[in-house]
Amino acid sequence: MVISHSVNLQPYNTFGVSAVAAHFANIQKREELEEAITFAEVEGLPTLVLAGGSNILFVHDFPGVILHIGNSGIRWLGGFPGSTQRVRIAAGENWHSFTKLCLDKRLYGLENLALIPGTVGAAPIQNIGAYGVELADFFVELSVYDRQSRSWEVMNKSQCDFAYRDSVFKKAGKGRYIVFDVTLELSGIWKPNLNYAALGNYLGGGKPDSKMVFDAVCAIRRSKLPDPSRLGNAGSFFKNPIISDEKFTVLSKQMPDIPRFDIEEKGLVKIPAAWLLDRLGWKGGSRGAASVHRNHALVLVNPGGATGEDILLLAQEMSSSVLENFGIALEPEVQII
Numbered sequence: 100m101v102i103s104h105s106v107n108l109q110p111y112n113t114f115g116v117s118a119v120a121a122h123f124a125n126i127q128k129r130e131e132l133e134e135a136i137t138f139a140e141v142e143g144l145p146t147l148v149l150a151g152g153s154n155i156l157f158v159h160d161f162p163g164v165i166l167h168i169g170n171s172g173i174r175w176l177g178g179f180p181g182s183t184q185r186v187r188i189a190a191g192e193n194w195h196s197f198t199k200l201c202l203d204k205r206l207y208g209l210e211n212l213a214l215i216p217g218t219v220g221a222a223p224i225q226n227i228g229a230y231g232v233e234l235a236d237f238f239v240e241l242s243v244y245d246r247q248s249r250s251w252e253v254m255n256k257s258q259c260d261f262a263y264r265d266s267v268f269k270k271a272g273k274g275r276y277i278v279f280d281v282t283l284e285l286s287g288i289w290k291p292n293l294n295y296a297a298l299g300n301y302l303g304g305g306k307p308d309s310k311m312v313f314d315a316v317c318a319i320r321r322s323k324l325p326d327p328s329r330l331g332n333a334g335s336f337f338k339n340p341i342i343s344d345e346k347f348t349v350l351s352k353q354m355p356d357i358p359r360f361d362i363e364e365k366g367l368v369k370i371p372a373a374w375l376l377d378r379l380g381w382k383g384g385s386r387g388a389a390s391v392h393r394n395h396a397l398v399l400v401n402p403g404g405a406t407g408e409d410i411l412l413l414a415q416e417m418s419s420s421v422l423e424n425f426g427i428a429l430e431p432e433v434q435i436i
């Protein structure tokens with residue numbers, strides 16, 4: 100394992116902000132992860148797992164050891180031909196490339212999750228989701244290193260405790276579990292999921308095949324969300340708030356066109372943070388070197404030269420305005436370091 104020192108993390112975060120990590124371990128194998136953790140413990144340093152860097156904002160330099168999970172490999176585990184197929188994917192594999200591979204192999208389910216930036220290992224942390232589908236729908240198990248018990252474990256779906264953009268990995272506290280591979284089960288039988296209005300409308304009815312859905316998801320995402328390789332961003336900066344039915348009734352009297360998404364929990368409803376922010380005029384807004392994307396009020400961007408602090412200040416101003424005007428506290432979706 101190679102540990103580098105004083106590494107600028109600018110190429111390792113999709114916001115493209117500058118922050119220096121004191122130490123940076125490039126990890127391919129299980130033993131290398133254990134070695135890097137031992138190094139951090141001996142030196143008394145904090146650690147941070149970093150993979151694609153697509154959901155993180157560095158506000159300051161990082162004084163500890165970055166654990167950069169870069170393992171690779173995809174193992175098709177078999178299943179029931181024509182019905183389901185299990186596959187184990189190394190955490191360091193790119194998520195979008197994997198969804199494309201499934202499409203080519205005629206294994207279905209992940210089309211709606213195409214083009215989400217980041218790695219396979221990061222997908223379960225926040226239970227990535229888009230267009231009516233989330234990772235949990237296909238999840239079987241994953242391998243993790245548990246720093247508390249200092250052992251390698253396999254965790255099944257209920258142990259992962261998935262929820263909207265949430266999982267045990269977020270709840271368990273910083274860096275307890277480090278995901279090393281993920282096992283999913285995909286279907287060999289095509290059944291489109293067009294429940295998300297924007298996707299159904301884009302396809303305009305009929306019986307789309309998997310490639311049509313995959314291409315539609317990519318086209319919608321490209322039209323709304325900036326490509327991080329061209330314009331620094333981390334997708335949605337805040338989660339969509341979940342509020343009570345009563346609160347929703349009050350808001351809808353004030354703003355009759357406020358959208359709502361029904362969720363499983365009774366008495367609660369999810370509303371789009373983007374809509375609230377848009378209403379307050381945030382789309383295309385800016386503060387200093389950081390701005391809000393011109394096509395989407397939930398996406399903060401670094402047009403070049405913004406620091407993590409600039410982006411954080413803008414985000415704080417946005418959430419304060421939502422709190423003041425609607426009495427709703429927005430929660431960041433992005434991890435702030």
Ligand code: EPU
Binds near residue numbers: 324339
């Ligand atoms: N809207 C506005 N103004 C805007 C943008 C959107 O009023 O500037 C309205 C839209 O008209 C729509 C609603 O807000 O009624 C929702 O917008 P959108 O379909 O773009 O979805 P979102 O709720 O903003 C969520 C996820 C995205 C995911 C999309 C599609 C969260 C926090 N975000 O966004 O995930 O791609 O749905 O499923 O749940 C991410 O997590 O980084 C991410 C991009």
